[in-house]
Amino acid sequence: MNVRLASAQLATQFHRPLRFGRLWRGHELALRAFQVVLILFLAVFGARLIAHGIALASQAIARLIS
Structure with missing residues (x-):
């Protein structure tokens, strides 16, 4: 299996914190x-x-032993 590095664009998007969506944006805490x-x-x-x-x-x- 070959190991390839991700592109810079994917690397910056993949590690961003996950967001719930526009409806829940203010209620994350x-x-x-x-x-x-x-x-x-x-x-x-x-x-x-x-x-x-x-x-x-x-x-x-204990019941089995006694």
């Missing part, structure tokens, strides 16, 4: 803050779900 809150909520929910599953699995293993 609020959308990013909402995204961070949503990710934190999903992380806490997922961690609780995993911890509950580990607790149930350890109880099941």
Whole structure:
């Protein structure tokens, strides 16, 4: 597989920050803050779900052993 460098025009356009569009242009900060809150909520929910599953699995293993 040959490796080629991108042209200067593509290199300048590819690394620009992504924009939502004209409708959401002024609300990017609020959308990013909402995204961070949503990710934190999903992380806490997922961690609780995993911890509950580990607790149930350890109880099941303890019942099998005793």
